[in-house]
Amino acid sequence: MAYSEKVMEHYTNPRNVGTLDKDSKSVGTGLVGAPECGDVMRLQIEVDENNVITDAKFKTFGCGSAIASSSLATEWLKGKTVDEALTIDNMDIVEELALPPVKIHCSVLAEDAIKSAINDYRVKNGMAPFELAKSHH
Amino acid sequence: MELPIYLDNNATTPLDPRVLEAMLPYFTNKFGNAASRNHAFGWVAEEAVDYSREQVAKLIGCTEKEIIFTSGATEADNLGIKGVFEMYQDKGNHIITATTEHKAVLDTCKHLEKAGARVTYLKVKEDGLIDLQELEAAMTDQTILVTIMYGNNEIGVVQPIKEISAIAHKHGALFMTDATQAVGKIPVDVNADGIDLMAFSAHKMYGPKGVGVLYVRRKNPRVKVTAQMDGGGHERGMRSGTLNVPGIVGLGKACELCRLEMDSEAKRLSGLRDKLETALTQLEESYVNGNVNHRLPHVANISFKYVEGEGLMMAMKDLAVSSGSACTSASLEPSYVLKSLGLSDDLAHSSIRFGLGRFTTEEEIDYAIENTKKAVNHLRDLSPLWEMFKEGIDLSKIEWAEH
Numbered sequence: 001m002a003y004s005e006k007v008m009e010h011y012t013n014p015r016n017v018g019t020l021d022k023d024s025k026s027v028g029t030g031l032v033g034a035p036e037c038g039d040v041m042r043l044q045i046e047v048d049e050n051n052v053i054t055d056a057k058f059k060t061f062g063c064g065s066a067i068a069s070s071s072l073a074t075e076w077l078k079g080k081t082v083d084e085a086l087t088i089d090n091m092d093i094v095e096e097l098a099l100p101p102v103k104i105h106c107s108v109l110a111e112d113a114i115k116s117a118i119n120d121y122r123v124k125n126g127m128a129p130f131e132l133a134k135s136h137h
Numbered sequence: 138m139e140l141p142i143y144l145d146n147n148a149t150t151p152l153d154p155r156v157l158e159a160m161l162p163y164f165t166n167k168f169g170n171a172a173s174r175n176h177a178f179g180w181v182a183e184e185a186v187d188y189s190r191e192q193v194a195k196l197i198g199c200t201e202k203e204i205i206f207t208s209g210a211t212e213a214d215n216l217g218i219k220g221v222f223e224m225y226q227d228k229g230n231h232i233i234t235a236t237t238e239h240k241a242v243l244d245t246c247k248h249l250e251k252a253g254a255r256v257t258y259l260k261v262k263e264d265g266l267i268d269l270q271e272l273e274a275a276m277t278d279q280t281i282l283v284t285i286m287y288g289n290n291e292i293g294v295v296q297p298i299k300e301i302s303a304i305a306h307k308h309g310a311l312f313m314t315d316a317t318q319a320v321g322k323i324p325v326d327v328n329a330d331g332i333d334l335m336a337f338s339a340h341k342m343y344g345p346k347g348v349g350v351l352y353v354r355r356k357n358p359r360v361k362v363t364a365q366m367d368g369g370g371h372e373r374g375m376r377s378g379t380l381n382v383p384g385i386v387g388l389g390k391a392c393e394l395c396r397l398e399m400d401s402e403a404k405r406l407s408g409l410r411d412k413l414e415t416a417l418t419q420l421e422e423s424y425v426n427g428n429v430n431h432r433l434p435h436v437a438n439i440s441f442k443y444v445e446g447e448g449l450m451m452a453m454k455d456l457a458v459s460s461g462s463a464c465t466s467a468s469l470e471p472s473y474v475l476k477s478l479g480l481s482d483d484l485a486h487s488s489i490r491f492g493l494g495r496f497t498t499e500e501e502i503d504y505a506i507e508n509t510k511k512a513v514n515h516l517r518d519l520s521p522l523w524e525m526f527k528e529g530i531d532l533s534k535i536e537w538a539e540h
Binding site for chain 2: 008034036
């Protein structure tokens, strides 16, 4: 099965690859997936005092679609408020990257990574974590 | 050098132009049905089929009458296993095979289990070879067939066929082997190896797709299989259906070329394979899968830890290879062959199979080495697991959220 142009594009030129200081209070880190399942995503956000995501970085172990999904997620996160970021739905990623059904789990993982990074940030800053829907898997 | 480079010769091989040349007349003016006994068109076709039988027989050391032409190795596996089970039901119902067999064997055995067969699936050792003592222990007076592949399609390990057939025979069972990856690549001799039935196909040895062979021994012992298709009684009644004359001519020619060129070709290919393997295992945390002393000359299966196979193949976009990663199949399960060796799922996900062939050049291997190294390094830069490994974090201690 051939990859969509957008997947190839993100895969070839991944945006925002890297690492933020996970110990910083302004950084939230989400690490989701499992090596045995063939994909692990680490997504990090940096949030300013106005609750705006000023930076986002990722590293992903996985197939091309998983890498593209996380690259796209970091691109979308930058400039959004945390509340706006929470509204990103995995189906938005599926649509944007034209992922086939067998790759939908990659987008689910990216959504989980976003939410898990936000919760890490909230907990670090004395807020209660959001209840995460566990219906995906 | 043309890109992309084909390094997936265990999946299929290109047709050798010499094979194509031999086949062409049998598509056009020599189009006869080999079963037409009463005119020249039929005789020409029959003669071509007989000649092919000789060429095939010479390669594997049998007689012409022991060759049953089929549509490929999958059909030959089905015919051999189901045919023996049905023919020898009175003697017993027990079949022994191994967990690393091709699906054509495993699924056929599963099918027979529903029909009353008892099947033992031998585990393999870490290097991919079966344990002969376990085989010996699994034999019973009900065992009618032992079927163990010659060379493995994913990792290339070659089983100790002579020893296996000796154990089968000692207990009065027949020995069958799926030799699809081995015939034409390494010396296979049905008498020296003690083989009673053997399946293989043309398209893995530079012949056409859609044609294969079931070798069925005629002497010491005389083996019979129950036909799985009813019809005109072709192939001594064991496989009905009009013979695929151009395909069979191609198979014969392919066998002849393999026989004549095997020695020099095996040396050349193992040299290139070793060069590739030596260069790629210089990368940190890369491991060769399967026994390196008993294997086919043209296969290398390497796991690059902390990168995922499908993602890696995307980065190796000028190389046509395959991976044991789940993502390459619809099942989302990593290779059952690699898992049978005791590889953890993450290492199975990280594996790449390089399959060299007759048309692989040294220049292509040099390119493949550079391309693969670059791709592995690129993906490790993207891999959170690689970063954690480099920081000294024990990944096995992390509680991963299985999904």
